[in-house]
Amino acid sequence: MSQLLKKLERMSGAKMSAIVMSGRPVVSTFNAEQQRLLELSKTTCEQLLTDSEQLHIVTVEDEETASFDEVHMQVNSDYVFGLRLNQRALFISIADSRSDLLKTQKTLRSARRVLNKFVDSVIAQRKSS
Amino acid sequence: MKNYKVLFVGSPGSGKTTAIRSLSEIDVVDTDANVSDAVIQRKRTTTVGMDYGRLQLNDNATLQMYGTPGQERFKFMWDLMMTDLAADANALILLVDNTRNYPFKDIDFYLSEFWDYIVQRHFVIAVTRSDLDDSPSEADYLNRMKEKGIFAPVTFIDARKSMHVLDLVASAIRHDANDVDWSDVSYKVAMQEFERRNPEPGSAQFEWLLRTKDVPKISSTDAAMNVHGVLGASQFDSAGKMIGTTIGNPDYHQLFDRLQTTAQQIEANDTELVVKSLSLHGSNQDSVSLFREHDQGLGLVSKPNLSVTQVRNQADDIMQWSEHVSVT
Numbered sequence A: 001m002s003q004l005l006k007k008l009e010r011m012s013g014a015k016m017s018a019i020v021m022s023g024r025p026v027v028s029t030f031n032a033e034q035q036r037l038l039e040l041s042k043t044t045c046e047q048l049l050t051d052s053e054q055l056h057i058v059t060v061e062d063e064e065t066a067s068f069d070e071v072h073m074q075v076n077s078d079y080v081f082g083l084r085l086n087q088r089a090l091f092i093s094i095a096d097s098r099s100d101l102l103k104t105q106k107t108l109r110s111a112r113r114v115l116n117k118f119v120d121s122v123i124a125q126r127k128s129s
Numbered sequence B: 001m002k003n004y005k006v007l008f009v010g011s012p013g014s015g016k017t018t019a020i021r022s023l024s025e026i027d028v029v030d031t032d033a034n035v036s037d038a039v040i041q042r043k044r045t046t047t048v049g050m051d052y053g054r055l056q057l058n059d060n061a062t063l064q065m066y067g068t069p070g071q072e073r074f075k076f077m078w079d080l081m082m083t084d085l086a087a088d089a090n091a092l093i094l095l096v097d098n099t100r101n102y103p104f105k106d107i108d109f110y111l112s113e114f115w116d117y118i119v120q121r122h123f124v125i126a127v128t129r130s131d132l133d134d135s136p137s138e139a140d141y142l143n144r145m146k147e148k149g150i151f152a153p154v155t156f157i158d159a160r161k162s163m164h165v166l167d168l169v170a171s172a173i174r175h176d177a178n179d180v181d182w183s184d185v186s187y188k189v190a191m192q193e194f195e196r197r198n199p200e201p202g203s204a205q206f207e208w209l210l211r212t213k214d215v216p217k218i219s220s221t222d223a224a225m226n227v228h229g230v231l232g233a234s235q236f237d238s239a240g241k242m243i244g245t246t247i248g249n250p251d252y253h254q255l256f257d258r259l260q261t262t263a264q265q266i267e268a269n270d271t272e273l274v275v276k277s278l279s280l281h282g283s284n285q286d287s288v289s290l291f292r293e294h295d296q297g298l299g300l301v302s303k304p305n306l307s308v309t310q311v312r313n314q315a316d317d318i319m320q321w322s323e324h325v326s327v328t
Ligand SMILES: Nc1nc2c(ncn2[C@@H]2O[C@H](COP(=O)(O)OP(=O)(O)OP(=O)(O)O)[C@@H](O)[C@H]2O)c(=O)[nH]1
Pocket: B010, B011, B012, B013, B014, B015, B016, B017, B018, B019, B045, B046, B047, B048, B068, B069, B070, B071, B128, B129, B130, B131, B132, B157, B158, B159, B160, B212, B213, B214
């Protein structure tokens, strides 16, 4: 299943990525040394997205769709993208802060549908087993 | 006929155009445009094409000077110049503006952008505008370079003074240009500067000098509001305390507060980590971004169509230029 992530990494220029559900990575390309960064990214993104939901700042006319669903963080030379997927899953992707971040962001955003489908399939699998 | 080439690089306002104009015998093509939002009106003009100047060194040798546009949105020009026009340059001269808030950050940036190019030729660092701000000092620069393991000469110059620029260029190409009598060139350049000292009103030189006059520093929130697509800005001190804002909605203040505390907590838990930025985005939602330096912070609310790189470049630029926040 990490094939999907690997492919996305090649397209987006990211170094590693993971899908996190209920606080746990279900797929990940982070190696053992990078676990701390994954942990940090996961908790930070989760926290901030939940916090911002409570504030519910509406800045556009369309109140229904207005919400934050993406966290970015630069720690040292790593640039963390955290995307909220459906079923409250989280997609984490790390790029080098000097790389083409616009490309990474665009690619990740357009991969949302595929990632959501993947999350759905994991949930379906869990239910059936 | 021998051609010696040097390429000038450096941040907007570091004096590339000024330096090349001060030495060139031909009128430098004026590709400077009035600054709109980008360099936050810190400067009245900025180069949008490239600079080119020429100086005859003797009957058989000329010096060609190329200058990059400083702003990062013209980065494609840098590549073009490195691979084409100035691909065979003898030296790279990095101009560093000492009045910027983080001149070392500029050095790091240009070192990494031009690294492959630098290692293949002579490389010199020249610090400008030190009459306006004398820190960091020459010793600070040398220490910094030593720390980084880079052995490049660092000199302090005034880019408006042709003799300073000539000295700099000569030191950069002297090894290659051993057929040049530099004292002859010095005499010629000194005479040229003498003649140009009071340019005719209405002449190209006069007009350009008028247009490039410095404007005073402004607060980072004011600067941010000049940027197209930025809707609001807050300025923070080194402790993360808000010291100025253009934002009315208290929800945003609360959000910036969360971002600040989150960043501070991360750094408190692991002292090796530095959180440089933290931001929230949504496809139908204005972005909320916090940018941090060790001595100041900048919070921006921006339109969703402003890209992540655009916001970041603008924030870097604003923090480099803004009226400095003194740590109390
Ligand atoms: N006081 C002082 N001013 C200087 C010195 N060197 C250059 N300047 C001024 O600083 C400004 C530099 O502007 P430019 O030469 O346009 O800078 P640039 O590097 O070409 O900038 P971009 O084209 O935007 O990348 C001019 O107003 C110069 O007169 C110096 O040593 N001292």
